[in-house]
Amino acid sequence: QSALTQPASVSGSPGQSITISCTGTSSDVGAYNYVSWYQQHPGKAPKLMIYDVSKRPSGVSYRFSGSKSGNTASLTISGLQVEDEADYYCSSYTRSITWVFGGGTKLTVL
Amino acid sequence: EVQLVESGGGLVQPGGSLRLSCAASEFTFSSYWMHWVRQAPGKGLVWVSRIKGDGSHTIYADSVKGRFTISRDNAKNTLYLQMNSLRAEDTAVYYCVRDNDVWAFDIWGQGTFLTVSS
Numbered sequence: 001q002s003a004l005t006q007p008a009s010v011s012g013s014p015g016q017s018i019t020i021s022c023t024g025t026s027s028d029v030g031a032y033n034y035v036s037w038y039q040q041h042p043g044k045a046p047k048l049m050i051y052d053v054s055k056r057p058s059g060v061s062y063r064f065s066g067s068k069s070g071n072t073a074s075l076t077i078s079g080l081q082v083e084d085e086a087d088y089y090c091s092s093y094t095r096s097i098t099w100v101f102g103g104g105t106k107l108t109v110l
Numbered sequence: 111e112v113q114l115v116e117s118g119g120g121l122v123q124p125g126g127s128l129r130l131s132c133a134a135s136e137f138t139f140s141s142y143w144m145h146w147v148r149q150a151p152g153k154g155l156v157w158v159s160r161i162k163g164d165g166s167h168t169i170y171a172d173s174v175k176g177r178f179t180i181s182r183d184n185a186k187n188t189l190y191l192q193m194n195s196l197r198a199e200d201t202a203v204y205y206c207v208r209d210n211d212v213w214a215f216d217i218w219g220q221g222t223f224l225t226v227s228s
Binding site: 003032034036038040045046047048051052057089091093097098099100101102103104 | 145147205210
């Protein structure tokens with residue numbers, strides 16, 4: 001199972017919006033609405049930010065939103081804040097009854 | 111507070127074995143599917159294995175199939191990962207993770223680090 005494709009890095013200024021893409025195949029991202037997104041600060045465990053493509057767990061800021069079109073999912077962060085600087089990973093359930101992650105995207109808040 | 115605490119990591123020689131443990135607290139452990147996810151130094155997250163709440167069903171990533179065994183003891187609220195025939199490429203932080211019932215990972219442990227080296 002190949003990793004989902006994410007851009008290696010994205011950047012933005014405080015207050016701006018950014019979008020991170022996550023491209024898979026018809027066997028994973030395109031097959032189900034079981035795409036999730038995780039935020040990971042250096043040296044810390046990942047944190048669930050979005051599940052089921054666009055749902056936010058309790059306690060996650062409304063500034064984080066998700067969407068999907070075909071085999072590509074996206075995470076949008078609006079009103080960028082310094083504390084949003086972190087690595088972001090997408091994940092998808094697959095037809096093989098396994099899970100696959102993206103390679104990760106490093107977000108820099110300039 | 112809902113919590114997962116891993117233990118058992120360390121330094122192992124290639125070909126060796128090790129068992130990781132994960133103690134769960136403040137939730138009904140037996141009701142949840144559980145996973146192991148790993149992260150090699152400086153690399154991304156990789157899903158390893160999953161087990162059903164009652165332990166009746168397990169599945170593995172191809173990279174560990176036949177070498178790793180996931181299990182659980184619901185009486186002890188503990189998840190395990192038995193790792194045999196270890197290779198250098200198994201070196202990673204191993205996270206114990208709870209499934210939120212819709213195939214996402216909502217609770218993560220702090221991780222335990224495994225180094226496979228001679």
